[in-house]
Amino acid sequence: MAHRGSAVVQKVALPALAFLLALLSGGILIALSDPLVLPLIGSPWKFVKAAFRSAGKAYLALFQGSFFDTNLMTHGSFISGFYPFSETLVIAAPLILAGLSVALAFRAGLFNIGAQGQFIFGAIGASYIGFKFELPPVLHVLFAILGAILLSAIWGGLVGLLKARTGAHEVIVTIMLNYVAAYFLLWLLKTELFLRPGRLDPLAPPINQSAHLPHLLGKDLRVNAGLLIALGAAFFLWWLLNRSTWGFRFRAVGANAAAARTAGISVPFVTTAVMAIAGGLAGLGGAVQTLGTQYALTTDAAGSFGFDAITVALLGRANPIGTVFAAILFGGLRAGGSTMQANTQTPIDIVLVIQALIVLFISAPALVKYIFRLRDIKTGSSVVSKGWNG
Amino acid sequence: MKDMGSLGGTLKKSLRYVAVLAATTFAVGIIVAPTATAATSVKACLALDTGGVDDHSFNESAWLGANSMKSSKIAVEYLPAASSADFAPNIKKFADKGCTIIIGVGFQISAAIVDSAKLNPKINYAIVDDGGLDHGPKGDQWPGTKVANVKALEFATDQSSFLAGYLAAGYSKTGKVATYGGMAFPSVTIFMNGYAKGVAYYNKVKGKSVKVLGWDTVKQDGTFVGDFSSLNIALQVSKSFEQQGADVIFPVAGGLGAATAGQSLKDKKSVTIWVDSDGFKVVPQYRSVLLSSVIKRVDNSVAAAIKETAAGKFSGTGYMGTLANKGTVLGPYHDLAKKVPAKLQNEIRAIAKKIKSGALKV
Numbered sequence: 001m002a003h004r005g006s007a008v009v010q011k012v013a014l015p016a017l018a019f020l021l022a023l024l025s026g027g028i029l030i031a032l033s034d035p036l037v038l039p040l041i042g043s044p045w046k047f048v049k050a051a052f053r054s055a056g057k058a059y060l061a062l063f064q065g066s067f068f069d070t071n072l073m074t075h076g077s078f079i080s081g082f083y084p085f086s087e088t089l090v091i092a093a094p095l096i097l098a099g100l101s102v103a104l105a106f107r108a109g110l111f112n113i114g115a116q117g118q119f120i121f122g123a124i125g126a127s128y129i130g131f132k133f134e135l136p137p138v139l140h141v142l143f144a145i146l147g148a149i150l151l152s153a154i155w156g157g158l159v160g161l162l163k164a165r166t167g168a169h170e171v172i173v174t175i176m177l178n179y180v181a182a183y184f185l186l187w188l189l190k191t192e193l194f195l196r197p198g199r200l201d202p203l204a205p206p207i208n209q210s211a212h213l214p215h216l217l218g219k220d221l222r223v224n225a226g227l228l229i230a231l232g233a234a235f236f237l238w239w240l241l242n243r244s245t246w247g248f249r250f251r252a253v254g255a256n257a258a259a260a261r262t263a264g265i266s267v268p269f270v271t272t273a274v275m276a277i278a279g280g281l282a283g284l285g286g287a288v289q290t291l292g293t294q295y296a297l298t299t300d301a302a303g304s305f306g307f308d309a310i311t312v313a314l315l316g317r318a319n320p321i322g323t324v325f326a327a328i329l330f331g332g333l334r335a336g337g338s339t340m341q342a343n344t345q346t347p348i349d350i351v352l353v354i355q356a357l358i359v360l361f362i363s364a365p366a367l368v369k370y371i372f373r374l375r376d377i378k379t380g381s382s383v384v385s386k387g388w389n390g
Numbered sequence: 391m392k393d394m395g396s397l398g399g400t401l402k403k404s405l406r407y408v409a410v411l412a413a414t415t416f417a418v419g420i421i422v423a424p425t426a427t428a429a430t431s432v433k434a435c436l437a438l439d440t441g442g443v444d445d446h447s448f449n450e451s452a453w454l455g456a457n458s459m460k461s462s463k464i465a466v467e468y469l470p471a472a473s474s475a476d477f478a479p480n481i482k483k484f485a486d487k488g489c490t491i492i493i494g495v496g497f498q499i500s501a502a503i504v505d506s507a508k509l510n511p512k513i514n515y516a517i518v519d520d521g522g523l524d525h526g527p528k529g530d531q532w533p534g535t536k537v538a539n540v541k542a543l544e545f546a547t548d549q550s551s552f553l554a555g556y557l558a559a560g561y562s563k564t565g566k567v568a569t570y571g572g573m574a575f576p577s578v579t580i581f582m583n584g585y586a587k588g589v590a591y592y593n594k595v596k597g598k599s600v601k602v603l604g605w606d607t608v609k610q611d612g613t614f615v616g617d618f619s620s621l622n623i624a625l626q627v628s629k630s631f632e633q634q635g636a637d638v639i640f641p642v643a644g645g646l647g648a649a650t651a652g653q654s655l656k657d658k659k660s661v662t663i664w665v666d667s668d669g670f671k672v673v674p675q676y677r678s679v680l681l682s683s684v685i686k687r688v689d690n691s692v693a694a695a696i697k698e699t700a701a702g703k704f705s706g707t708g709y710m711g712t713l714a715n716k717g718t719v720l721g722p723y724h725d726l727a728k729k730v731p732a733k734l735q736n737e738i739r740a741i742a743k744k745i746k747s748g749a750l751k752v
Contacts, residue, residue, distance in 0.1 A: 072486060087479060198532045200574050206528055300473040338469055342483050
């Protein structure tokens with residue numbers, strides 16, 4: 001086996017095996033939660049057959065809901081069959097951006113739990129510029145995105161500044177600021193400024209057509225330019241971390257802040273800069289979600305993107321490319337989960353269990369190694385950041 | 391790096407093992423999965439609002455109603471929404487898989503229902519608590535245009551609230567009763583308006599002057615919490631009503647009623663009229679202070695829409711739940727029945743009859 005090949009295997013092995021283990025455990029849960037399976041426990045062969053059928057059907061629906069469904073081809077062309085994959089990517093795009101935000105902070109030794117709040121501020125910025133202004137198409141999108149990045153970068157940078165100046169721990173500050181952002185959004189949507197004319201419920205006016213992110217594959221598939229923005233951001237972050245001086249400084253602070261300081265790197269500046277960029281990335285996710293799929297700001301504009309982002313960054317080993325794949329995987333689970341429920345009555349909550357199991361297996365490399373009898377594999381440390389006392 | 395070869399070998403073997411297992415699961419699943427034979431002729435699909443199927447509120451009620459129609463001919467299913475981002479994709483999923491009728495639960499999902507209905511004129515749609523009108527792409531066309539295949543499931547809860555108002559006025563010792571809402575949605579204020587009118591009717595018939603706090607029928611405005619989740623604000627509102635002397639409070643704010651009932655229980659200065667469902671069953675801990683409940687039978691409306699579809703008689707004509715068709719009722723007095731004079735009970739029964747027959751307009 002070529003040296004480079006093994007390195008890739010090394011990197012991918014743990015997440016891939018964790019995913020497979022989670023799928024297998026999830027399959028057992030699906031089978032056991034199926035009311036048609038458990039009563040057959042008396043006759044082992046029937047029981048096993050029914051269990052396999054139950055799990056197989058559920059996973060088939062998961063696949064149909066997240067990647068390709070032949071039944072949908074009747075609605076148009078071959079491309080229509082890929083509607084589910086388009087949905088996967090629609091969810092993945094903002095998730096990639098929020099995930100990158102967390103991943104970048106991880107690399108600089110910071111725990112950014114605040115992607116949710118930063119996401120909300122991005123959505124607010126994009127929404128306001130999107131419905132308030134009348135601008136030419138491309139310009140309007142750019143303006144809205146810039147506004148979103150600016151607002152969320154300030155929101156994120158604030159955390160970095162607080163840490164740098166006062167030593168306030170970023171975990172606590174970001175968690176608390178998530179609440180502030182969520183309630184700020186609730187309040188904002190009740191003000192005259194953001195209330196949709198004719199409506200009393202918290203719903204902002206719709207984004208003008210000129211600020212919509214264009215669809216990539218025709219109007220029926222919702223996958224939009226937000227995906228390209230997300231991939232672009234991932235490439236930018238990869239370049240920043242691996243090819244630029246600043247990225248080197250970020251990583252140096254992440255590896256050993258004291259040593260970095262001795263080497264002449266300004267740790268307070270790096271902390272602030274990293275949190276600002278991280279905020280901007282999560283805010284960009286909010287902009288993509290608002291301008292690309294939602295077209296209007298609601299109280300739950302951020303869904304659970306900011307929290308899922310932590311898991312995604314963890315699964316992606318805080319690596320930009322890994323984060324992209326992890327986000328697509330999670331997007332697929334989310335998109336397929338509801339099809340699984342619609343087609344097989346398997347509760348969508350199973351998907352959350354699978355997500356949780358993935359994280360559990362990733363954070364317990366020894367367990368995975370034991371199960372697969374991998375004595376020698378270097379799974380690396382599961383800890384991508386130093387966290388509490390970092 | 392000397393061990394690489396053997397490591398690769400072990401890894402490969404494990405991966406192969408897992409791959410075979412996964413492939414077997416998948417293959418067996420496909421082989422044994424029965425082909426989709428549609429023995430049922432009607433598929434009723436519920437697109438829920440956020441909050442889950444067991445929200446003790448309209449999602450749960452709608453699902454119970456749908457389940458009551460389940461039979462060998464009628465299949466029912468639902469999709470929960472994690473956030474408002476799920477509304478449109480969930481409805482599209484239902485449209486793609488051939489649902490006969492798609493029912494959106496809650497006014498928030500209305501726009502997504504209307505959009506889908508326009509794309510699929512052959513599928514039947516219904517929407518709970520909203521007129522289901524098309525407000526245009528920018529959502530600024532009011533009141534909006536009718537969409538032929540959308541059935542609005544709405545409730546004349548002012549009728550049942552009218553009875554509640556009469557009850558409150560007759561029960562009150564202090565001559566003051568109160569109400570407040572979650573937010574000033576039409577589906578909320580209709581309760582408050584009916585309640586205040588019920589009190590006014592009592593005053594007219596009896597020549598009394600019982601006052602209503604929290605709603606002004608002339609200005610069509612009143613006291614609102616501002617959302618449906620701020621228990622502390624609901625508690626403040628309830629306390630201030632008690633301080634002003636109100637001894638019957640009717641909160642129209644979903645689960646926030648618990649704050650009012652809790653206050654009633656603590657100070658014993660007031661009783662609470664529950665909203666939407668029978669509070670005696672939903673919040674048994676407050677049984678001793680629940681005078682009655684203004685019940686909105688979302689389940690009946692959903693069942694009615696499915697029944698109509700199954701009979702092949704679906705129409706876009708709206709369903710209006712009234713006292714007459716039991717779409718909305720004043721609930722039983724339960725534990726407090728002894729405290730409601732028989733005379734008052736009889737009067738309320740008589741008024742209900744008048745409203746049902748149309749002799750009395752609310």
